[in-house]
Amino acid sequence: MPLFIHFGLALVALASLSLQVAAHGANANASANAFQQHCLSFAPEKLIWNSTRTHLEYVANGTTLEFPDNVASCARPQQLVSADLCRIALSIPTSQRSSIALELWLPEQWSQARYVSTGNGGIDGCVKYEDLAYTTSNGFAAMGTNNGHNGTTGVTFLNNPDIVEDFAYRALHTGTATGKLLTEKFYNKTPAYSYYLGCSLGGRMGIKAAELYPDDFDGIIAGCPAVDFNYLQGERAMFYPITGAAGSPNFIEPDLWTGLIHNEVLKQCDALDGVKDGIIEVPDRCYFQPETLLCRPWWWPFGKSSPCLNFQQVLQLRQIYAPYTYPNRTLIFPRMNPGNEIFAVQKFFAGAPFSYSEDWFRYVVLSQPTWNAATYNETLVALAQELNPFDIQTYPQTLPAFKEKGGKLLSYHGGQDNQITSFNTERFWDRMAEADPQLQDWYRFFRISGMFHCNSGPGAWIVGQGGGAAAAGIPFEPQQNVLAAMVAWVEKGQAPGSLTGTKLVNDTLSMGIDFQRTHCLYPSTQTYIGGDYKLPSSWRCQ
Ligand SMILES: *[C@@H]1O[C@H](CO)[C@@H](O)[C@H](O)[C@H]1NC(C)=O
Ligand SMILES: *[C@@H]1O[C@H](CO)[C@@H](O)[C@H](O)[C@H]1NC(C)=O
Ligand SMILES: *[C@@H]1O[C@H](CO)[C@@H](O)[C@H](O)[C@H]1NC(C)=O
Ligand SMILES: *[C@@H]1O[C@H](CO)[C@@H](O)[C@H](O)[C@H]1NC(C)=O
Ligand SMILES: *[C@@H]1O[C@H](CO)[C@@H](O)[C@H](O)[C@H]1NC(C)=O
Ligand SMILES: *[C@@H]1O[C@H](CO)[C@@H](O)[C@H](O)[C@H]1NC(C)=O
Ligand SMILES: *[C@@H]1O[C@H](CO)[C@@H](O)[C@H](O)[C@H]1NC(C)=O
Ligand SMILES: [Ca+2]
Numbered sequence: 001m002p003l004f005i006h007f008g009l010a011l012v013a014l015a016s017l018s019l020q021v022a023a024h025g026a027n028a029n030a031s032a033n034a035f036q037q038h039c040l041s042f043a044p045e046k047l048i049w050n051s052t053r054t055h056l057e058y059v060a061n062g063t064t065l066e067f068p069d070n071v072a073s074c075a076r077p078q079q080l081v082s083a084d085l086c087r088i089a090l091s092i093p094t095s096q097r098s099s100i101a102l103e104l105w106l107p108e109q110w111s112q113a114r115y116v117s118t119g120n121g122g123i124d125g126c127v128k129y130e131d132l133a134y135t136t137s138n139g140f141a142a143m144g145t146n147n148g149h150n151g152t153t154g155v156t157f158l159n160n161p162d163i164v165e166d167f168a169y170r171a172l173h174t175g176t177a178t179g180k181l182l183t184e185k186f187y188n189k190t191p192a193y194s195y196y197l198g199c200s201l202g203g204r205m206g207i208k209a210a211e212l213y214p215d216d217f218d219g220i221i222a223g224c225p226a227v228d229f230n231y232l233q234g235e236r237a238m239f240y241p242i243t244g245a246a247g248s249p250n251f252i253e254p255d256l257w258t259g260l261i262h263n264e265v266l267k268q269c270d271a272l273d274g275v276k277d278g279i280i281e282v283p284d285r286c287y288f289q290p291e292t293l294l295c296r297p298w299w300w301p302f303g304k305s306s307p308c309l310n311f312q313q314v315l316q317l318r319q320i321y322a323p324y325t326y327p328n329r330t331l332i333f334p335r336m337n338p339g340n341e342i343f344a345v346q347k348f349f350a351g352a353p354f355s356y357s358e359d360w361f362r363y364v365v366l367s368q369p370t371w372n373a374a375t376y377n378e379t380l381v382a383l384a385q386e387l388n389p390f391d392i393q394t395y396p397q398t399l400p401a402f403k404e405k406g407g408k409l410l411s412y413h414g415g416q417d418n419q420i421t422s423f424n425t426e427r428f429w430d431r432m433a434e435a436d437p438q439l440q441d442w443y444r445f446f447r448i449s450g451m452f453h454c455n456s457g458p459g460a461w462i463v464g465q466g467g468g469a470a471a472a473g474i475p476f477e478p479q480q481n482v483l484a485a486m487v488a489w490v491e492k493g494q495a496p497g498s499l500t501g502t503k504l505v506n507d508t509l510s511m512g513i514d515f516q517r518t519h520c521l522y523p524s525t526q527t528y529i530g531g532d533y534k535l536p537s538s539w540r541c542q
Contacts, residue, residue: 032084035108039086044104044182048092051178054101055089067129073152074126082137084108088182092174094148098162100171101146103127104179106186107136114487115183115191117176117217118144119198119205121454123167123356125149125156130467131197138476138483141191143179147171147205154359155369161389164364168390169208176209176216193490197483199223199454199465200420203411204394210409211394214401219408219490221482223465224420224454227428228333228395230388232420234381235324235333237357239348241376242319246351250312257345260307261317264293265338274528278458279450280339281526283415283422288338290317320349326378334423343418343452364389395428397435402442408489409443412463412482412499412519414451422447429522445522446482446499460501460517472509474502497521500536 036058045053059065061084067077088104118131125146135142148166149156157164166174176194184190196206196217203225209216226232244251252261265288266278273281280286294314296303309317323335336344347354353373362371365384385393402409411429413422425445433439450459455470464471464481471481478485478496485496500518505511515534520526520541531538 032108035084035086038186039106042086042088042186044088044090044185047182047185048090048178050093052091053089054091055087057087059085059087059105065129070127071151074124074150076126076129079129079133081105081133083139085136086186090178092178094166094170094174095162097160098148098166100148100166100174101125101127101150102143102175102178103129103132103145104141104143104182105132105136106141106183107139109139110141110187112139113187113189113192114140114195115180115193116140116142116195116197117172117179118142119172119196119202120145120147121200121202122152123154123201123359124152125167126152128202128467132467134467134471135197135483140195141179141183141187143175145171145175153355154363157359157363158369159367164392165390168392169205169212172205172209173213173216176213193218193487195483195486195490196220196222197466201226203227204229207396207399207409208392208394210399210402210407211396214399214405214407217407219486220410221465221486222409222411223482224413224417224422225411225425225428226394226420228424229392230384231333231381231393232424233357233360234376234378234384235421236348236354236419237361237373237376237380238324239320240351240353240373242316243349243351245374248351250310250316251351252309252313252316252349254345254350256307256309257341257349260293260309261290262339262341264288264290265341268292269338273526275533277533280415281449281528283337283339284426284525286338288317288321290314290321293317326382332378332381334421334427337415337417337421337423339416339450340418340452343456347419360384397431399432399443403436407442408486408495410445410482410486410489410496411443412446412448412465414453414457414461415447415449415459416451416457417453419453426522440495440521444496446496446519447522447526448499448501448519449517449526451501456507458503460503460515460519462502462504463499463519469507469509473504473513498541 039058045051059081063081065079065081086106090102091099093099116135118128127144132142132144148163148171194217198206203222204227206220206222210220269280269286270276272285293309295308324333325331358373362369413425429445451457451461464483474480476484478488480500488494498518500516502516503514505514516536518536524541527540527542529540
């Protein structure tokens with residue numbers, strides 16, 4: 001009998017134990033399942049007028065999402081997702097002849113109630129899935145659109161101003177209005193703060209949003225912004241007529257750019273900041289003189305022997321590194337960043353049309369699909385600016401409504417940018433500062449030394465400016481991460497005074513950190529004060 005009781009007790013104990021285990025597992029799965037169910041039963045297409053649902057799925061942290069319907073030129077066939085989230089994709093008409101493809105990723109963990117819109121690049125219609133993954137992994141509800149068209153070319157702009165209008169401003173605004181509304185309906189809570197994160201064309205999109213829709217965002221990160229867009233396209237188109245086609249007489253071969261010319265730029269400019277480290281810390285003081293590369297005549301004892309450049313090639317370099325002006329010397333666009341050659345040779349100096357400019361002139365400015373980019377000249381940039389479709393120029397001197405409502409704007413720009421010169425962002429910020437001496441109260445600019453376009457380069461370029469490598473290995477905290485810096489500025493009033501960038505060994509996370517450097521708040525300038533140049537403390541902003 002005692003044995004029986006004992007057995008009975010044991011049975012009860014065992015049963016309650018397994019009940020506990022089951023209950024625990026069920027709870028964990030119950031909440032995951034509840035989120036999953038909530039996701040799958042959400043009906044975004046019923047909330048957005050005329051929209052069509054293309055995807056609705058629960059995505060578990062660690063999943064590599066495939067995008068079989070994404071066009072190949074966007075070169076984003078898949079994306080690793082680093083949060084449990086609900087993925088919504090819609091197609092939304094913006095006019096009779098245009099629509100946007102929208103992605104909204106809503107993370108299960110949304111305790112801070114932050115919303116972010118992400119931007120595009122080039123003249124493309126490519127959702128930056130890496131930025132959606134990056135921001136959702138940090139708890140943001142994140143939206144991105146195809147900017148009104150798919151792929152990396154401008155073909156769809158031809159004779160369709162509706163698509164150009166989406167591209168100029170409407171796709172982002174429509175996507176943002178949709179994204180914020182669906183976020184609110186999904187969580188049954190209004191986003192507490194709204195942000196924007198973009199670079200290059202995406203930088204321009206952010207500034208245009210501040211101009212047209214000041215209520216869309218509390219904080220806007222406009223990296224390497226493609227502002228003064230029409231003139232920018234002219235400047236980018238300028239290089240090809242100067243260099244000529246690859247293989248043409250006097251064409252400067254790529255290995256001369258990456259070897260001879262780049263090394264000579266560094267020889268003249270690297271040490272201006274006090275340290276020979278391959279980084280031009282103060283590009284403003286670097287005025288490259290290509291004459292030093294001129295080949296000496298065979299009968300003359302002085303000067304450079306092979307590898308060297310002929311007189312015509314030196315003239316090309318003089319034009320390439322000079323400010324771009326009309327014949328009457330009126331500035332069209334500031335001079336290129338010296339030190340960008342290693343990457344710039346792949347596009348600007350490749351002896352081929354720069355595709356974004358070529359497409360812009362072909363399909364928007366001239367509506368001539370066969371226009372030959374070799375015939376580009378200043379008459380055309382003047383025409384582009386005159387047309388200025390939907391005020392795509394994006395060159396405000398003031399943003400009164402955005403400032404008034406307490407909006408915060410932040411730009412960063414690489415000092416060795418190979419696609420948009422950082423001198424243009426200096427000019428843009430300076431021009432706004434002329435109108436508002438207290439500009440830093442709400443618009444701050446950081447120059448990232450040794451960074452190419454938006455990312456990469458010899459400098460400490462990782463500042464959390466986007467997904468993938470741009471946030472690798474750094475914490476989400478304001479000193480080292482520009483998005484976290486914006487969050488602290490908007491939500492706590494802590495304005496960023498500097499940004500510490502990180503350089504990984506060989507740009508490879510597993511190889512560890514090579515060095516860090518603290519980038520200065522413009523217009524203060526990075527100054528070497530002595531010591532190990534790889535330590536941030538060996539430099540000071542002055
Ligand atoms: C929760 O469910 C998943 C599959 O839906 C299963 O693999 C997992 O073992 C379950 N967890 C627990 C603790 O029961
Ligand atoms: C654009 O791409 C999206 C997927 O990213 C696809 O759903 C849509 O049909 C495409 N639109 C056009 C016009 O090809
Ligand atoms: C996603 O999973 C990884 C690996 O387990 C984890 O480190 C990370 O914190 C998870 N992300 C979120 C947002 O929970
Ligand atoms: C919205 O849908 C209606 C029919 O449901 C259609 O007539 C109208 O053209 C659509 N609007 C746009 C902008 O596509
Ligand atoms: C220089 O030429 C451009 C283009 O023709 C013109 O727009 C500009 O007004 C001129 N500037 C001066 C100072 O004449
Ligand atoms: C620019 O090119 C156009 C057509 O290609 C030509 O008509 C015009 O004369 C050129 N202008 C200059 C300043 O060379
Ligand atoms: C550095 O990276 C490049 C390109 O990713 C690779 O080819 C090279 O082997 C790497 N170097 C080292 C030392 O790992
Ligand atoms: Ca240096």
